[in-house]
Amino acid sequence: MMDAPPDVIRRPPSPRLARLISSISFYRERGIGLAAFRHAAPLTLPLLVNLGTPFRIALGHQPDTADARPSFAAGLFPGPVVIESDGRAECVQVDFTPLGAYRFFGGAVPxxxxxxxxxxxxxxxxGRDLRARVAEAAGWQRRFEIVEDFVLRRAVYEPSPEVAFALETLWRGAGAVRIADIASExxxxxxxxxRRFHHEIGAPPKTLAQMLRFHRACVLARTDGAGGWAAIAADAGYADQAHLARDFRMFSGETPTGWAARLDVVDSRLMRDGGG
Known part of the structure; x- marks a missing residue:
């Protein structure tokens, strides 16, 4: 049997979990693994139940055998997450929103x-019971139900209204909001x-604002790169193009042009105007 692309089944959360998680997915490889696959400063917090060969995952560097990760949870990381697999990985993954992670993990988020x-x-x-029940379940639909029920039962922690407001304000403004103004409001x-934001979200508001601004720049590069990186920097709220280039190196581990080449964002103005 020839190798084939992985099976990926992703669905939005059911209405009862809409404010807790952004997605739940089933992933199964059929001979083709991941090679240095990158997530740049993810804005979700994953919980992964492993059913196959563990992924090799490293924060900010190339993974090796010591980075084999079975079932796990992870928090926010302001940098590149690098993932590899051997073609036999299989898992169910929940991606928590930042507030959903607090509702589920409580004070353990930091x-x-x-x-x-x-x-x-x-x-x-x-955790051991969840892994066993998911492994024994027949079919991805039943596995989703088990994981969703588990998340809902454990989501008993209530974030403070002030932190929820601060997070919503940062998110709505794609990070281009002064922290002092939010605090004053x-x-x-x-x-x-x-201090409170870090306790409930796992990162200071300034760090999250930088991550949101970086992701805004990524969206602009994918959808409207006609003006080049200088225009993207201005639209995303950066002081200048050099500032954008520094954030790309921090959060993706790449220059803007290197990032664009890897993702096939091939507008010629982006490829010659990378600031790095």
Missing amino acids: DLTARIVDLDDILGPL IGWSRKHLT
């Missing part, structure tokens, strides 16, 4: 920041907002 943590270490016996000091 413990996940810039880390990949074994599911048993973060959930204890409940809430009635908190900037220092207090930063």
